[in-house]
Amino acid sequence: MRFRSLPLFWQTLILQLGGLAMALLVSVLLIIYLPAPRPDFYTMTEIAERLAMEPGSDGKLIVHRADAPPLAEDGMISDPRITQRLANQIQRPTDDVRLYFQADQSEVFPFTRQPGSGAVPIRHGQPYFFNTVVAAERDPAGGWRVLRTPPPSHISVWQQRTAIWFGLSALFMVPFAWVFARRLTRPIRRFAEAVERLDHDRDAPPVAVEGPRELEVAAQALNAMHGRLRVNLRERAAMIGAIAHDLRTPLARIAFRIEAAPEKIRGPVQADIEQMREMVAATIGFLRGDAGTGERQPVDLAALGRRLAGQASDTGSPVSVMEIERAVVNGDRSALERLIQNLIDNAVKYAGAAELSIRHDIDRARLIVADRGPGIPDNELDRMFEPFERHEPSRSRSTGGLGLGLAIARSIAQAHGGSIRAENRAGGGLAVTVDLPAAA
Template sequence: MNLRWPRTLFGRIALLMFAALALAHLLTFGSILRERGELTRSMMTAYLGRDVATAVAVLDRLPAAERSDWLPRLARQNYHYTLQPAGAAAPDDSALALLLASAIAGEIGAARVGPPVRGPDQATLQLPLRLADGGPLTLQLRPSTTWVSTGTALLLGLQLLVLAAATWWGVRLAVRPLSRLAAAADASHAGHDTGTLAHISAGPLTGHRIDELGPQEVARAARAFNAMQQRIEQQLAERLHLLAAISHDLQTPITRLRLRAEQVNDAGLRDKLLADLQAMQALVEEGLAYARTAQAAQEPLQAVDLNALVDGLVCDASDAGHDAQFSGRLDAPLITRVQALRRLLTNLIDNALKFGGAAQVRLHTEAGRVRITVLDRGPGIPEAELTRVLVPFYRVDSSRNRDNGGTGLGLAIAQQLAMALGGELTLHNRPEGGLEARLALPLATAPMRARSPIAQ
C-alpha cells in the first residue's frame, strides 16, 4: 500500500507534528500502563500470598465435611478454590505464574504448593495446594488484565483529537503568512487589482502589498516583498510613461511629415509616403492604447448587462457590413470594470474581423466563471506562437499579421485588460480552421432586482 505524501507545506508539517505528538503521547501512556501493570502484579502477589495462607489455615481447622460450604466465602473476584486436584493440563511456566507460586509458597511452605498448570480455557491459572491432612485444594485464578477501560480509551481518543486540533491550529498560524505571501506574489502581475477581483481570503491586501505583521521572520519577508513589489511597479510605471511620452510626442512630427508629403508632386512617391506615415500613426495610437491599459485597474466596479454589452458590439460590427454573430446568455448582471471589458471585447472582435473575416461570439458560464469566446475563420496562428503573440510588439511571421499591417500590440493590450479584470485570455487554433480567443472572467454577479446602476 503506497501512502501519498501531502503536497502542501501545511499538510506535511501538520502530519509530522501530529505523528510526533501522538507517538510521544502513546509512548507515555504505554509507559504509565506498563508501570501500573507491574505495580498491580506486585500488590496482587503480596495480597494473594497472605489471603491464600489465611484461606488454607481456615480450611485446615474445619472438618472435611464442612470445607465445601466455606469455599464461596473464601472466593474473591478473580480467584476461587476447589477441593479437587488440578487437571492433567500443560504446566504454566510464565513469569506471573511462577511469581504467584513463589509468593504462596513463602506463606504456607513450598512442600504444600505444586507446580502451576493452565486451565482448560487457557486463560485460567491452576495452582495445586495441599491441606494439612493431605487433602487436595486447587486455586483457580484468572489474572486481571492491565488493559484500559472503556472510559480511559475514550479519554485517550479525546486527547488525540485535542492534539490534532492544536496541531492544525498551530501549523495554520505558522503557514498562513506564507500562503498570503504566495497569493500576493501570484496576483502581483501588471494591472491586477488584488484587493477587489482576486478575493484573496488569506488576509488583508492593499493593492499588491501585504501587511508586515506576525513573527519577525515573516515580517522581514513581507517587508522585502513589499519593497520588491514597489520597485517593480515603479519600473513598470516608468516604462509605460516612457512609451506614452514617445507615442504622444511622435504625433506632432508625423502630422508635419503628412502635411509635407501632401506637397510632393510625384503621385506614386506621395502615396508611399502617406502609407508609411499612416502605419506610423497606427503604431503610435496602439502605443498610447497599450500605455492606457495600466489605468484599467483603477476603474470602479459596476454591474453590467453582459448580454446587452456583447450584443451591442456585435450589432455595431454587423451594421458596418461585417459578418458577426452572438450566441449565449448570462442570467444576472456581471460586476466588472465596464470600460475595460468593452475595450477588450472590441479588440478581440476587431481582431477576428480583420484577420479572419468573421467574428462569432459565444457566452456561457463554466466552473464558476464567465467564458466569452471569439471565433474567426482566418489562417490561425502556429502552435508555438500562441503565447508569444500576447507579448507587446511581437508579430507572427505569417499573413495574419504582416499582410494586414499588424503592430504587435492588439493582443498584448487585450491580455493586459484581461488581467486588469482578474480574468485570463488564452488563444487556441480551431480544428476546422481559424482562431479561438477564450476570455474567462470571475463570476461576480448582482441580483436582477439590484438598485445599483447597470451600465449598458
C-alpha cells in the same frame, strides 16, 4: 514579541514542545487516575474447588466430562510437584489427577518463585496461574472430569481503558492543533493572495507586513520591489510620452510639406504618415500598461458582448452570437469593451468571421471568441499573446496590425484577475477563451 511574529523555526518548535508536554501530561494523568492493571489469575484452591463440583460453568471456569484424560496442548507444561499439590488438595491419588498449564512470565506478578515451582509463582504454598490451565481428575463412576480455564482476552480491560483515554485526549487536542495550524498558515495564505494581486494589478495595495519574521522580511522586500517597478513604469511612461510628442512634430511637418507635392507622391506618403501615427498610438497605449486601471463597477458581459457583436454586424463584419448567458464581473467597462473588441477584430482579420459565446460557471465568467480559420500550430499558441507577435510575419496593415491585439487582451484579463488562452478547434479554426472572476 508576539507568537505570530516569531520566526517559523521558533513557532514550529514551540508547537512541537507543546504537543510533547500535552502527551506527557496525559501519561501522568493516566498513571495517577487509572487503576493499576490487575491481571486475571486462578489459584490452586479455586481450581480444586471447581473441579470437585458438577460439570458446568460458574462464569469463569468450565468443567465437562470426557472418556479419556486430557493431553498437554501446544505450549503447555506439567510439573509433578504442582500436580501433587492439586492431588493433595482434592484428596485423590496422583495417578488420578492431570494438570497442564502455560508457564507464566516473571514480570507479570511480583511474587518470588520458589525453587521447583515450574514457572508458576507461589506464595504461602499457593500456586497462581495467569494463563490457560487444563486440570482433570478421574471420576469414580467412570471417565474423567476436565476443567479448562477460558483463553485470555487479546485486549485486557485496562488496555481498553488506556486506548479510550488516549483517544479522548487526542480528540481534545484536535481543536487546539487546528487553531495553531490556522494561526501559522493564515499569514502565509494572505501573503500568497497579496502577491497574486500584485501580479495581476500593478496598483494593488502593498502586501501587509505581518506573520512570522521570515514573511515580514519577504513582504518588505516585495513591497520595495513593487515600489521600484512602479517608479520605473512611470518613468517609462513619461519617456514614451516625450517620444510620442517629439514624433508628432516631425510627422506634422512632413504632412504639411507634402501638401505641395504631386498627387502621385502625396497620396502614398500621407497614407504612410497616417499609418505611422496609428502605430505610434497603439504602441504607446500598450507600453503605458493602463489597461483595466479605470474605475471598477459591475459590468454585464452578456449585454456588452451583444452590443459589440451588433455594431460589428452593422459595419459588415460577420459576427454571430452562439451562446450568451448573463455574467456580471467587477471591472473597467471601457477596458473590457476593448478586450472583446480586440478578440472580435482578430478573428475577423485572420478568419473572416467571429463566433461569440459568454457563459457563467459558478464563480467564473467565461468569454469565448472562436473562428473557422486555418488555426495556429500548437507550439505557437502561447506566443500569440506576446507583444508584436503575429502568425502572419509581415506588418502590413492589409493583413493585420502590429500584433498587439492579443497582448492588450491578455493585459486587460490579467488586470481583472483573470486568464486568457487559445486553442485550436476540433473542426478547424481557433478559439480564444477568457476566464474572469464573476461578481457576487
